[in-house]
Amino acid sequence: MFIYILLVVLVLGALGLVIHFSLDKKVIYKDLKDKHVVITGGSSGIGKAAAVEAARLGAHVTVIGRDTGKLTAAVAEITASCRDQKNQKVQYVALDVTSDYKAIEQCFVSIEEKLGPIFMLINCAGMCICGQFEKTDPDVIKQMVDLNYFGTAYPTRCVLQGMKKRNEGLIVFVSSEAALIGIYGYSAYSAGKWAVRGLAESVIMELVGTNVRLTLAFPPDTDTPGFKNEDLTKPEETKLISGTAGLHSPDDVGKQMIHDALTGKTYSVYSVTGTLLTLLFGGSLESGMQVVLQVLSLSVVRIIMVGVLLSFYNIVRDGLKKKNEVKTK
Ligand SMILES: NC(=O)C1=CN([C@@H]2O[C@H](COP(=O)(O)OP(=O)(O)OC[C@H]3O[C@@H](n4cnc5c(N)ncnc54)[C@H](OP(=O)(O)O)[C@@H]3O)[C@@H](O)[C@H]2O)C=CC1
Numbered sequence: 045m046f047i048y049i050l051l052v053v054l055v056l057g058a059l060g061l062v063i064h065f066s067l068d069k070k071v072i073y074k075d076l077k078d079k080h081v082v083i084t085g086g087s088s089g090i091g092k093a094a095a096v097e098a099a100r101l102g103a104h105v106t107v108i109g110r111d112t113g114k115l116t117a118a119v120a121e122i123t124a125s126c127r128d129q130k131n132q133k134v135q136y137v138a139l140d141v142t143s144d145y146k147a148i149e150q151c152f153v154s155i156e157e158k159l160g161p162i163f164m165l166i167n168c169a170g171m172c173i174c175g176q177f178e179k180t181d182p183d184v185i186k187q188m189v190d191l192n193y194f195g196t197a198y199p200t201r202c203v204l205q206g207m208k209k210r211n212e213g214l215i216v217f218v219s220s221e222a223a224l225i226g227i228y229g230y231s232a233y234s235a236g237k238w239a240v241r242g243l244a245e246s247v248i249m250e251l252v253g254t255n256v257r258l259t260l261a262f263p264p265d266t267d268t269p270g271f272k273n274e275d276l277t278k279p280e281e282t283k284l285i286s287g288t289a290g291l292h293s294p295d296d297v298g299k300q301m302i303h304d305a306l307t308g309k310t311y312s313v314y315s316v317t318g319t320l321l322t323l324l325f326g327g328s329l330e331s332g333m334q335v336v337l338q339v340l341s342l343s344v345v346r347i348i349m350v351g352v353l354l355s356f357y358n359i360v361r362d363g364l365k366k367k368n369e370v371k372t373k
């Protein structure tokens with residue numbers, strides 16, 4: 045028995061060490077002094093909170109969105125958070141990130157002309173409209189992939205070459221916990237967020253040998269204007285299921301997102317459910333320690349997950365029962 049345990053410990057230890065020494069070293073930044081940070085969706089919710097934190101850490105900030113009223117108000121708030129009011133610059137650029145590639149590229153060229161090479165790009169523009177798939181307007185299905193996937197893929201393509209050339213840079217993709225598990229009512233939405241996850245894990249492998257890093261964020265429900273809006277039409281089943289992960293504050297999520305990127309984390313998670321879901325379904329080699337934890341816990345976490353999934357299916361069945369009762373009355 046003792047020999048068996050010793051053997052398992054040795055094998056796992058060796059696995060952890062091999063992974064540790066095979067990975068590119070972590071690039072860690074203490075702050076963002078004089079760095080140019082660009083945040084799509086930086087005029088509201090999580091993106092605005094991330095912009096405020098970047099300003100606190102000394103960055104020059106560009107926020108991107110469509111509504112100039114919201115952008116102007118956000119610029120005032122971000123400017124007030126700058127730690128060096130005299131030297132830090134904050135600007136907004138009105139751009140629809142679902143535009144065609146050429147328009148986005150031109151915009152990124154002019155952003156860099158104004159505030160310098162982009163050190164960090166946070167792709168936070170996104171939206172969610174809930175509902176059963178067959179009841180979702182086909183235009184909305186397309187709009188969500190345009191925004192949640194292409195709205196991240198195109199800006200990222202614009203900055204990658206420059207970052208690789210300068211051999212420094214940070215990119216953040218804002219996915220969702222709904223990209224780790226399929227959920228009733230998130231059908232049209234989650235597809236774009238899963239795509240973002242696929243893109244992230246492939247691009248991460250393409251960054252090998254460079255000092256450019258990509259962080260994939262998996263927020264749970266977060267109390268933002270976007271969330272309040274999506275909640276208006278959210279089916280009860282979706283509320284009950286996604287409520288499992290709790291409701292989080294945009295300030296906490298935005299702040300942690302920045303710090304996870306600065307400390308070289310591959311995944312940025314904000315809840316226990318996020319930690320468990322990335323343990324189960326995450327594909328990247330975050331660290332030797334994480335892989336060892338995965339090996340040790342997978343079967344137990346999988347069993348818990350099956351229980352959780354069954355309870356989610358029950359929520360849907362209960363909903364169906366209630367709807368049928370209403371119909372027959
Ligand atoms: N809140 C939540 O519960 C969760 C959110 N997320 C993700 O986090 C991100 C931020 O969400 P949240 O803070 O709630 O969202 P908000 O709705 O509060 O903010 C969205 C931001 O994106 C901008 N935006 C929307 N569409 C476009 C567009 N076509 N082009 C450029 N900018 C655009 C908005 O500005 P404007 O409208 O002026 O263009 C706004 O600045 C999204 O990607 C969302 O999917 C993930 C998990 C949970």
Ligand SMILES: CCCCCCCCCCCCCCCC(=O)[C@@H](N)CO
Pocket residue numbers: 171172220221222225263264265266270271274285286287288289317320321345346348349352
């Ligand atoms: C052992 C494993 C246990 C796992 C528990 C699973 C819990 C699932 C919770 C999923 C929450 C999804 C929130 C998505 C929010 C979102 O993206 C929207 N609000 C968009 O704005």
